[in-house]
Amino acid sequence: MPIQYYIALASCLFCIGIVGVLVRRNAIIIFMCIELMLNAVNLLLVAFSKMYHGGAALSNATTTAGVDGQLFVFFIMVVAAAEVSVGLAVIVMMYRNVHSVDVNFLNRLKN
């Protein structure tokens, strides 16, 4: 499949993520939308990795070109997991105090 399809799919997922972050008011759903953004990036990286590998493999069958893109995906997964653990802890802490995860509550600092 041409790379354009992957780019289009990843951009759509990424945009859904961004719109979700901006529109939704529930902290957990915002968080899920951020994860969606990260996964769109993962998809894109794997697609590019395959593209570069395929291009280089035409001339050299044992090439490792494009492997770094897939490696990056693992790093993103690990870091996202670390971020989830901290983020959920923060959300739970918030919930304990106000019994809600609605971000509309976040207006005490305005004045």
Add this chain to the structure above:
Amino acid sequence: MNAIILSAIWGVVLMFCSVLIKNKGVYRHIAALGLLVILAGNIHETYHGSFFNIDTHEMLRFSRFGLFFNTILLAATLLYVLLSGRDVEKAGGYVAEYFTLIFFVLCGASILTSFNTLLMLFIGIEILSIPLYILTGSDKRNLRSNEAALKYFLMGAFSTGILLMGIALVYGGTGSFMLEVPRSAIMGGYKGVSFLEVTGLLFLLVAMSFKVSAAPFHFWTPDVYDGAPSVFTSFMATIVKAAAFAAFLKLFEARVGDTSAAVDWKLLLSIIIVSTLLIGNVTAVFQQSVKRMLAYSSIAQAGFMLFAVFSLNDVAKEGLLLYATAYSLATIGVFAVLIKMKDVTFEGFNGLARKNPVLAATTTICLLSLAGIPLTAGFFAKFSMLSAVIKTGTYTWLVVVAVLFAAVSAYYYFRVIQAMYFKEGDAQTEEVTGGFKVLLIAVAALVILFGVQPQALLNWFYF
């Protein structure tokens, strides 16, 4: 390399200390000792090479600039721990863990001063940010602290998503994560600047502006800085911000040259700079709380530091070193006093000069430095930033704008000085020890020393 490894190790050591040592007063001494060790290790690496011989496959490159920047960050943190270490103990119940997190932040910061691939940029930014989300929310019973932590976390994670999209697109355009990709080495044989690379770099610009709180991506800053416990605000506003700027400068230094045919970076950055200066300075004027005023002023100072990214020449690099030093010193000094105040509004400072002349005098010197008054470090920092812009030969009108906004900034800094010296009042402070006063005087002396002799710092850099 020394700074990265030693700060990670010392973070773990402090975690074990929290189990083994029950006396809370000891942790800050261990932290200060650790900072001394890391600082010594980093200075050793600057002149004689690292203790560790690890092949990083060019993923990290330790330049003189990065190592010297580390030295500044570590020295600023040492000063911060010495001045405000006692207050860290009051922020919450897990003192050793707070110091641990500070060390992990330093580990991330030293990756950011030496990264050579976009992978390391990403890892560095995350190691820097994740501990900060926890530190922001460390006051667990306080709703404001909770709210700041949640807001910071959501905004930080969002900007990380944008950063990653930028990195993925740059990879798509060039086929490599390396910071500098020779045009001839781009895979697929495409010699021009591809659409993917340009879009990716624009995403990176947005994400980095988020991290350094440049307008129009600054909106999280005042709330987070205001809600977080003051001790950690002090850390976030100085060391973390300086490290993010080092990364910003490094990234754009490597990439702007090749892509300037496709994007007018100077125009984009000048728009960001002017709006940052405008929003930061004008909003700071209307604040009632000194803490919130300092949050806006840190946005305004970020506008000045962005001149380094704008001009990208040798003067700009020197200027960023000077600015990071001057800004960190002065802000740590002001915050150290602010933490001791019972009331952080402008009225709370009324009559401080009569009650505690040392605190008032040192705060005045730090505020004058932030405003950029001659004979303080802030003056030469601002001066070298502006001369860097003039050296580029374009957009010289930015200098006029910057000077005008520096004049605006004098208004809100002087409001504090006016409250301390010329208003009647009963400023309530917590108990202040003699050692604290001596350290504050040392900070003020350094601010003046670098204001009279900025070369003292820069010569050391070139030596």
